[in-house]
Amino acid sequence: MVQTPAYTSPESEAELEKVERHEEDIDLEFLYTRDIEFRQETIYFIVVDRFHDGDPDNNEGPNSELYDPTRTEWGKYWGGDLQGIIDKLDYLKNMGVTAVWLTPLFEQVEGLFITSAAIHGYWTKDFKRLNPRFIGKDENPSLNETQASCDTVFDRLIQELHQRDMKLVLDVVCNHSSPDIEGVKGELYDDGVKIVDFDNDADHWYHHYGEVVDWEDDWQVQNCEMAGLATFNENNADYRNYIKSAVKQWLDRGVDALRVDTVKHMPIWFWQEFNADILTHRPDVFVFGEWIYNHPEDERSVEFANNSGMTVLDFGLCVTIRGVLGQGAEEGFQLVQDIFDLDYRYCGATELITFIDNHDMPRFQSLNPDPEMLQVAIALIMTSRGIPCLYYGTEQYLHDDTASGNDPYNRPMMASWDTKTDLYQYVRRLSGLRRLNPAVALGRHWPQLVTPDVYCYTRQYRDSRCFVAMNRGEATTLDAVNADFPDGEHTCILTQKKFEVKDGNIAELELSTHEVIVLSHVGERVKGQTIVRVQLNGVDTQPGEVIAVIGDCPELGHWDIGKAYWLEYINQNTWFGEIPFNQSAGRLITYKYVMLREGTSPLRENLVARRWVLVESGTVKWRDTWAW
Numbered sequence: 325m326v327q328t329p330a331y332t333s334p335e336s337e338a339e340l341e342k343v344e345r346h347e348e349d350i351d352l353e354f355l356y357t358r359d360i361e362f363r364q365e366t367i368y369f370i371v372v373d374r375f376h377d378g379d380p381d382n383n384e385g386p387n388s389e390l391y392d393p394t395r396t397e398w399g400k401y402w403g404g405d406l407q408g409i410i411d412k413l414d415y416l417k418n419m420g421v422t423a424v425w426l427t428p429l430f431e432q433v434e435g436l437f438i439t440s441a442a443i444h445g446y447w448t449k450d451f452k453r454l455n456p457r458f459i460g461k462d463e464n465p466s467l468n469e470t471q472a473s474c475d476t477v478f479d480r481l482i483q484e485l486h487q488r489d490m491k492l493v494l495d496v497v498c499n500h501s502s503p504d505i506e507g508v509k510g511e512l513y514d515d516g517v518k519i520v521d522f523d524n525d526a527d528h529w530y531h532h533y534g535e536v537v538d539w540e541d542d543w544q545v546q547n548c549e550m551a552g553l554a555t556f557n558e559n560n561a562d563y564r565n566y567i568k569s570a571v572k573q574w575l576d577r578g579v580d581a582l583r584v585d586t587v588k589h590m591p592i593w594f595w596q597e598f599n600a601d602i603l604t605h606r607p608d609v610f611v612f613g614e615w616i617y618n619h620p621e622d623e624r625s626v627e628f629a630n631n632s633g634m635t636v637l638d639f640g641l642c643v644t645i646r647g648v649l650g651q652g653a654e655e656g657f658q659l660v661q662d663i664f665d666l667d668y669r670y671c672g673a674t675e676l677i678t679f680i681d682n683h684d685m686p687r688f689q690s691l692n693p694d695p696e697m698l699q700v701a702i703a704l705i706m707t708s709r710g711i712p713c714l715y716y717g718t719e720q721y722l723h724d725d726t727a728s729g730n731d732p733y734n735r736p737m738m739a740s741w742d743t744k745t746d747l748y749q750y751v752r753r754l755s756g757l758r759r760l761n762p763a764v765a766l767g768r769h770w771p772q773l774v775t776p777d778v779y780c781y782t783r784q785y786r787d788s789r790c791f792v793a794m795n796r797g798e799a800t801t802l803d804a805v806n807a808d809f810p811d812g813e814h815t816c817i818l819t820q821k822k823f824e825v826k827d828g829n830i831a832e833l834e835l836s837t838h839e840v841i842v843l844s845h846v847g848e849r850v851k852g853q854t855i856v857r858v859q860l861n862g863v864d865t866q867p868g869e870v871i872a873v874i875g876d877c878p879e880l881g882h883w884d885i886g887k888a889y890w891l892e893y894i895n896q897n898t899w900f901g902e903i904p905f906n907q908s909a910g911r912l913i914t915y916k917y918v919m920l921r922e923g924t925s926p927l928r929e930n931l932v933a934r935r936w937v938l939v940e941s942g943t944v945k946w947r948d949t950w951a952w
């Protein structure tokens with residue numbers, strides 16, 4: 325397979341200039357290169373039932389009692405489906421969305437838990453079948469039986485996404501099935517054949533330890549139930565084979581990435597085995613997990629992010645941004661910078677999934693209805709480290725503040741599709757920036773000015789730069805801000821205002837109320853037949869120390885430290901670089917890392933050497949930890 329390395333195509337350079345000139349009719353085709361680095365994606369998270377009803381024939385489903393055509397009973401189905409998403413793909417693509425995360429598509433239990441049906445998709449009955457409410461009325465929901473023909477609306481969704489070079493993120497739940505609904509709990513099927521239910525569990529597919537009582541007790545959190553959900557017994561190999569074979573079926577149909585629910589509630593060994601098998605089956609799949617309310621100061625969630633084989637949703641940053649921009653926290657942006665200052669605790673902070681709200685918390689505007697503040701929050705996640713994920717409807721300022729906007733009122737039906745909203749246009753421009761400027765997707769985050777109300781920072785990777793200034797408060801003028809930017813005139817990609825940079829500084833930087841300024845300078849791209857994206861962790865570098873790679877091939881200097889390939893500083897614990905290989909593409913090479921230190925001799929890794937067979941062409945990742 326020939327892979328196209330990101331940001332090497334000349335079309336991109338031309339298109340970038342268009343973005344910088346802020347032309348309204350730019351063609352976003354250039355954004356959608358297959359085999360692209362996932363850090364350049366912009367994710368959009370959809371509650372399928374609440375997005376768009378593209379097929380009214382499926383609305384009543386197997387049980388018409390669960391469908392509410394008036395859309396006033398929040399616990400019932402309102403008609404959204406996969407055809408509805410297909411119908412709106414151009415709307416999403418035109419906004420710059422490059423990956424779509426859908427709530428689980430598996431067949432659900434059909435019944436009411438008090439007043440709620442499984443509209444969210446987290447009460448699965450059969451992991452190998454599609455929810456009949458999301459597909460054609462007469463379609464076969466069995467993945468196995470439609471594998472040969474691939475003729476379901478689900479297959480059409482995948483085709484339509486891939487035709488637009490967009491990706492599908494499948495939401496997977498491994499921890500539990502369903503609660504007691506109308507007297508039946510945890511009813512589970514294998515492609516239509518019943519396996520077990522909670523009360524007939526001779527083969528021990530479920531844990532039977534009751535509800536979590538002490539949330540500080542890790543054993544309880546992993547083995548007991550929450551909210552009465554039947555909780556799988558991961559020690560049962562039949563269960564593990566069932567769930568892994570189901571996920572592989574979905575991947576075989578063209579799913580590009582996985583979002584995994586409730587990872588905190590299963591032991592890390594389960595996730596290591598799950599990821600090992602899934603990544604062997606499909607090495608290019610990207611996986612991220614939901615460790616509820618994880619935080620860089622929480623040892624266990626950090627350990628999970630670093631050792632489970634998947635990255636995580638960044639609740640630490642989410643909660644902080646909501647406090648600072650949604651609820652006016654007094655210390656303001658300093659709290660955001662405090663989170664970024666802990667990035668070194670993660671091996672891959674640049675791969676965390678960032679967000680400001682989701683289906684489990686009030687929408688941002690239920691905290692603060694000011695649309696400008698929402699724009700500041702979105703600009704922040706789209707220009708700082710991590711992969712931004714927008715909750716559906718954000719671009720339409722969708723929110724319902726009943727009961728403070730808590731669940732279920734954070735899941736309203738999508739009501740408008742206006743492509744002219746300020747935020748729709750904002751996202752479109754910032755998504756383009758993420759694809760074209762590697763400093764935003766891959767680079768380090770350098771605070772330039774942090775006050776409670778004003779935040780200025782520079783993202784940097786090689787000679788690419790992105791300078792961002794944002795204002796939570798009243799209009800203000802800053803005397804001089806170091807932008808660490810090339811001298812000359814630069815245009816804000818959001819407002820088209822011009823800024824003069826001299827000696828790296830912007831003098832008299834005016835920021836109106838809730839304004840965001842984003843300047844972009846894209847430097848030279850790394851080009852090569854094969855590009856290795858190298859990430860090194862586990863070395864606490866001090867100022868004056870840099871990390872480089874040496875090896876037995878010309879690209880790595882034939883072990884000559886004077887010709888080593890230097891990496892880029894991301895944070896104290898992370899060095900990153902893209903190494904182009906031409907002569908050695910397709911060959912076995914050996915290499916090791918070296919620390920170059922001012923005023924003292926270089927320090928080489930303490931091992932014989934690392935070995936790697938390079939692919940003939942394309943992009944590969946090395947994830948290494950310094951060997952002391």
Ligand SMILES: [Ca+2]
Pocket residue numbers: 377378379380381382383403404405457
């Ligand atoms: Ca429908």
Ligand SMILES: [Ca+2]
Pocket residue numbers: 499545546547548555556589590
């Ligand atoms: Ca569990």
